[in-house]
Structures are given as structure tokens and as C-alpha cells.
Amino acid sequence: MKNNLYRWAALLCVLFFGLEIYAQNAKPFVIPELKAWIGKKGEFIVNEHSRIVYDSPDLNKVAVLFAEDYEKMFGVKLEVRQGKPDDGDFFLALRKDKKLGKEGYKINIANSVKVSAPEVIGAYWATRTLLQMAEQDAKQALPKGDITDFPDYGLRGFMIDCGRKFIPMPYLRDLAEIMSYYKMNTLQVHLNDNGFKQFFGHDWNKTYAAFRLECDTYPGLTARDGFYTKKEFVDFQNWSVERFVEIIPEIDVPAHSLAFSHYMPELGSKEYGADHLDLFNPKTYEFVDALFKEYLEGEAPVFVGPKVNIGTDEYSNKEREVVEKFREFTDHYIRLVESYGKQVCMWGALTHAKGNTPVKSENVIMNAWYNGYAAPKEMVKQGYKLVSIPDGWVYIVPAAGYYYDYLDTKMLYEKWTPAQVGDVKFDEKDPAILGGMFAVWNDHVGNGISVKDIHHRTFPALQTLAAKTWCGANVTLPYQEFDEKRNLLSEAPGVNQLGRWGSKPSLVFEVGEVAPATEFAHKEIGYDYTVSFDIEVSEEGDNTVLFSSPEATVYLADPISGKIGFARDGYLNSFNYKLYPGDKVHVEFSGTSQYTALKINGRLIEKMDIQKRFFDEGKAKMNYVRTLVFPLHKSGHFKSRVFNFKVYNYIL
Helix, strand or coil: CHHHHHHHHHHHHHHHHHHHHHHCCCCCCCCCCCCEEEEEEEEECCCCCCEEEECCHHHHHHHHHHHHHHHHHHCCCCEEEECCCCCCCEEEEECCCHHHCCCCEEEEECCCEEEEECCHHHHHHHHHHHHHHHCCCCCCCEEEEEEEECCCCCEEEEEEECCCCCCCHHHHHHHHHHHHHCCCCEEEEECEEECCHHHHCCCCCCCCEEECECCCCCCCCCCCCCCECHHHHHHHHHHHHHCCCEEEEEEEECCCCHHHHHHCHHHEECCCEEEEECCCCHHHHHHHHHHHHHHHCCCCCCCCCCEEEEECCCCCCCCHHHHHHHHHHHHHHHHHHHHCCCEEEEECCCCCCCCCCCCCCCCCEEEECCCCCCCHHHHHHHCCEEEECCHHHHEECCCCCCCECCCCHHHHHHHCCCCEECCEECCCCCCCEEEEEEEECCCCCCCCCCHHHHHHHHHHHHHHHHHHHHHCCCCCCCHHHHHHHHHHCCCECCECCCCCCCCCCCEEEEEEEECCCCECCCCEECCCEEEEEEEECCCCCCCEEEEECCCEEEEEECCCCCCCEEEECCEEEECCCCCCCCCEEEEEEEECCCCEEEEECCEEEEEECCEEEEECCCCEEEEECCCCCEECCEECCCCCEEEEEEEECCCC
């Protein structure tokens, strides 16, 4: 009998212990994944007395940004103050901890939420973690437990080509905000480049090229179809730094430099093409020296941050003399930029341009993109620090048909870390590898791609690379679970570039009648969507707008043909259908990342999918994209009656 009692007691202890273990909160999902979590029981919920309290004045800005973002996301305004916390408060503190490194942090979630970090940046990253956790719960409840978190790699970034396609400043700001939300800390802005001459009649003079910065030294150099003023570029860099995203501006020379030879034709190489600067012409050095000087000199230079990228990739290595001159050119601009107190970044090309002329390597960062151009092990031996950005893994070239249209996020999540540079594998956290980046190259000028299309490709890649550059090989979630759960997170506080609306397929908006010149709360609906309405058509002139937003316009009568159409990013697309006075029809638009379609009375008029266009007597082809994120911000000044207006966040 006694033995039986002992057995029952033991069994009850096991069961009780098991329930206790089970009751511990599971590890929260955030991107990037938390390094360590100790779950406890219960949850923390913000109450009417909750505040954001900080101990050091250095944390004031972080606390203010946290409060602003919390209000943007959840509509709750939290008081910010310096002092000691009470139960229900968020508390930010600076505490020395060598194990956490520069960017690490700890969070204790109990009756209050206590953040500690050795440096301000770590405290800021902790607030990103808390916001991501909160947005996954209807009450913004946080599971009680302890977090310890720090990155494996110090540089976690993205490069965007603004030279061949202008990327407006509002989007760049949103992009930096998104990167910050996912603890990505480096954005490289590629400021000049050119298209491929085969798409422009093999004529360099007609080939598209652009330099995107306001320029006083060379009036007229700045692209007219889109550029950044010095002031807004400076403001952008300073604003990004407040969110711990460093902007690395890039002026790409001596290849990819057609914008400069368009401006001053004698700078272009007669042998290797006008997109190559003539390395033997003293005027080339005079021109480029003065260009860098404009943005680097003075106590308050236009290039604000500590790093500047000088390009130096993909120049011809046909002749030995040219190789040595290219190496001399590269060394010259490393030293010139350093003379202004900046650290130089550049693209790897010194295996392709192997020679005897010495090129400075100490304190120089090399973007390791293709091992045939720069063998990574050899570059490390020479003294360069590397950023892993291998083209065969992390290059996006939208709709080009080579590299990736969308990155293979499953492969990257399961197999890639910054230690993987092309087919060369370094040890994880090798000190020669500073970190990793991915890139968007807008090679095919004129292919119809919109900024929205670029973003649709960028965002899933950014989430994935954020995970892999922070955690390296130490991600624990299966990819399928990661891919499903990442959609639970927003892009960033107050940012919705994807135009996501609703979490489940549904009718998300309807209005009985659309009055002209009316503003609506939602700016747009992103892929995949259906927008439908009935219309009784009155006499409308060409250029009659149905809806518009800052990024796009939908026309009842477009400005060229008077047909139903849409415009965005400087491209006008018209459906083969015209409305006439007296028509009473049902109109339905649908749009995905691959096409935009129009139906009238249930009949498909046209499906504008990706269109192949041929150049150079059929030897070159381009995929022309005709997509639309549907604008809903403002209705136009139309005379027709538009009614039974409905917006669905799926394809009917």
C-alpha cells in the first residue's frame, strides 16, 4: 500500500513538473530570431499608467522614437521620462556587458519591461524586438521571459541602384525605416550608372545614363528626370543615422560612368566604350577629383557618414597597360577619399585586374560580389575586409531574365550566411568578413518596372537577409514556418509600401457612390487585388482621372488616347477600351505582381502581363512590365456617376 502511494506521488510530481514546463512561454517569433530566450509564465500588458522610462540622457532619443512608433502602430501614447520605473513601465538602461558586444541587448519582461544594453544602438534594437512582439497580439501583450540577443555580423545591409532607375526620396526613407525595423544597419545608394547600348541602337550618345545628386561643380550633370538635392540627401543620411542605419553613398568610376562622358565627351574611352572613363586622360582625374571634392570637403560635407564607395569594378582588362592604369586609378581614389577622413568601400575587381601596381588595402572594405573579379581568400591575404554580396546568391535584377527576379529565400535561409562568398566558404564569424548585403540592380532601363515592383522583390529578401546576417548559421525555425510567420509582421511602424489591407481574403472597402475630388483613408491596395464599380458615363475630356495617389494614377480617359489606362513611374499603359457618354457598364480591375487586367461587364478586355520587346534586330530582348498597385487616395474631377465601388484584397 505504502509503495503504491509512493508511486502515485512520484507520478503526480512528474505530471506537475511537466505542466510547469509546459506553462512556460514559448520563444517569441521576431526577425531576426532571438539568440536566447528563457520563458516564464504570464504576460505583460500596457496599462493606462504605463510609461517609457530611461536612466541615461543618451537614451532620450531612443525612448522618444519608441514612443512615436508605439503610437503609430497601436494608437497608444506613452509618456516618456527619465527616472526610475514602476510596475507597468518600459525601462531603458545602459549597462556594461562585454559579452553583448556593441549592438547586443537584454530584455526582462515581468511586471515591467526592462531593457539593458552596453550602447544606445543595442537599446534601440531592443525596442524593435518589443514592437514586433507586440504587433502579433491583439492586446499587444508581451510574454514574460528573458531575452539575450546580439548579432553574429556587424554589417547587415542592402544596395539599391538609383542610377538606372530613379528611386524617389520618400521611398528611400521608408526603406531605411524598414531596414531599421529588422535591425539592418547599412544602405548603399548607387548614385550613377547607365543602360546597355544594345537597347539604344548601339549608340552611346543615345544610351540612358544618370547621376542623381545636385551638382554645382558641373552644372547640367545632374539627371533631369530625378535627382536628390544636397540638402535632402544630407537630411536623409542624418535621419537614417538616428535609426541606426548608415547610408553609404556610391559614385561609381571608372566604369558605369556614361553620365560623366555624356557631360564631358572627351572623358570617355574610345577603345573600351564611352561608359569607361579614359584612364590615360589627365582630364579624367581632374573631373573625378573635383566631383568627390564637392561632396566630401568642409566641416559639414554632403556625404555625412564615415564610409564612401568609389565603385572601381568591371573595367576592361584586355591590355596589361590598362590593368596597371586601372590599379593606379583605384589606389588614387582610395587615398583621395581617405584624405577627407572617410573609409573607402569599393567593388572587388583586383583579381580581374591582377597586376604589379600596388593598391592600398589597409582599412579598405571590398564588396565581394564575383570571385572571378576578386578571389576572396586572396583579397583577405592582401589585407582587405570583405562584405559578402555574391551575385549568384543575392543579386536581384527585376524582370531581366538573368540573376534573380525574386531571391530564392528558401535557399538563402537554409544554406547561405555572410561566410559564404560565392563558392568559397569562410568560417562563421571570420573577422575578415564584416557582414553581408543583397542588391537590386536596375539593369534594363525602360522595362516598365515600378518602385512598387522593386519593393515587392526587396521586402521578402530583406526579411530573410536580416535573419541570416544577424544569426548566421544559427537560425532554428524551419523555413516553412519562418516564411509563414514573417507575414505576421508589418514592414515598419507607419510604413505599408506593399499596400497590404486585411489579414484574410475579403472585401476590405466599399462605398455606395464615389464623389469626385474626395480623399480616402487608404492610399492604395497592393497585389493581389480586385477593384470593381458601376459607371454611368458622362462626357469626359482626355486626362480624366478616376483615382490617384502620389505614386500612380488610374484614368477613365487617359491623356493620349482617351482610353481607360493608368500611369506610374513615368509609364503610361492604356487598355483597348474607351468609355462613351451614355454607357452604363460594370468595370473590374485586377492586379498581381505579374499583370494588370480590365474586365467590362464580366468580359476580359485585356490582360496586361509581361510583354517581350525586341531590340538590335531581335538579338536583344527586354521584359516590359505593366503592373499597378491600385491608387485609392484621391478621386478625380470626373463628371460620370461611379457607384457600387468595391475593393477586394484578392483576385475574384
